Amino acid sequence: MPIDNSIVHQIHKKPDGQPASLTLREAELANSEALEQLLAGLIEAYNSKPNKAWGYFHEESGAYPFSGWLQQLIDQELDFVNFTAKASEQLKTLMEASNLALGGHVLFIRYRQGMTAFLVIALLHHTEGVTVTDNLDVAAARHLDLSALNMAARINLTEWKQNASSKQYISFIRGRSGKRVSDYFRDFIGCVEGANPEEETTTLLQAFQDYVGEADMEPVVVKDKTKAMSSYVSGQARQGEQVALEELSGLMDEAQPRAFYDYIRNKDYGLSPEIPPDKRTLNNFMRFYGKADGLSISFEAHLLGERVEYDESDDSLVIKHPPKGLVQQLQKKKR
Known part of the structure; x- marks a missing residue:
């Protein structure tokens, strides 16, 4: 510099x-x-x-x-x-x-x-x-x-x-x-x-959820786009740079680089072509977290439906393939 x-x-x-x-x-x-x-x-x-x-x-x-x-x-x-x-x-x-x-x-x-x-x-x-x-x-x-x-x-x-x-x-x-x-x-x-990073990032994430939801994409496609989006936004936040929506759109879909950008424009979310990112808002979007009565659970959002299942009927959470360190502690306790 x-x-x-x-x-x-x-x-x-x-x-x-x-x-x-x-x-x-x-x-x-x-x-x-x-x-x-x-x-x-x-x-x-x-x-x-x-x-x-x-x-x-x-x-x-x-x-x-x-x-x-x-x-x-x-x-x-x-x-x-x-x-x-x-x-x-x-x-x-x-x-x-x-x-x-x-x-x-x-x-x-x-x-x-x-x-x-x-x-x-x-x-x-x-x-x-x-x-x-x-x-x-x-x-x-x-x-x-x-x-x-x-x-x-x-x-x-x-x-x-x-x-x-x-x-x-x-x-x-x-x-x-x-x-x-x-x-x-x-x-x-x-x-x-002028721009509020938290509000702008929240609106961007809502636009992303609407976009992948209306397109009825396969889970693996949604996962890839989510990863591309979060990687770019968090990288811009780390460097103190703004999120360029057109650039983000191109990273999410090389075959249709303007698809997400045009979706945002057509739906009129009120976002400028460049917005200031808020890393905390992004992190909250990318993870589920809860803590109560001595129990603390945190996992990345893309694991829901794969390794983590929530059954609303009996209010239970099923975790498949838990971390090995946790499994070893439970096995020792059981003995």
Whole structure:
């Protein structure tokens, strides 16, 4: 992922209502192996977050100036250092109005992935650890804690400029304690929440069930299509990419690559050509799970009707060919 520009500033603020202060870096970061590793780790951490929201820019105004500064950057009317300084000052101001906000290092990286340009902004914090030195001494070591990433946004610059009607070229992480924690960060970006990953994925899965059900497909065909669908959707979620319905349709049926895509369009499920995936919703769709009174059962959905049978008349579940480890435990207990 080639890096075009990067810089770090620092906002000093504690969640105690006291005024914040800002320390600005005066020049861009030089590209280095360490910076590339930071970007790779940041993107991996960002993609793994399940609590992301998607949206688009508010119309530029005094309350939401970020998109205007970003446009000036793209038009080369504003250089990267000054763009990030203005943005960081705006973020500091919004953080001062939030008692929940905690300062940190504000990282801006503009990079390219293939033909697509992105801008990622993250509020980073340090954690204390230990290391073994070259002299084999144990010493304290301070490092960025990417696992605790909870304030970050990624803007698809290419999508923003080439698709004016798009409602999902911005994504950002919602705070762990709910939307209220990250409201100031969303407002800093000037983002209007658009697509809801959970709702969009639920609608996609319902469309898939309707599609295979109306086509009266053989169980083995349904199983293959389910596997192709889940593999693609979960892969896109893992990479932080959107699900392209036309691409998904082609993976599900090479002989009729547009069949599922045309079905969705004709039935008017209200899905955009690309939707943000929600891995948790997909996982719930792909598995059956239940727990009560000391009994816990979980199995993949495609096993129902094959190795797992449910008899509604006497409310019983029959499991054929149970796991060997479980069988061995039962045999030992019986003896």
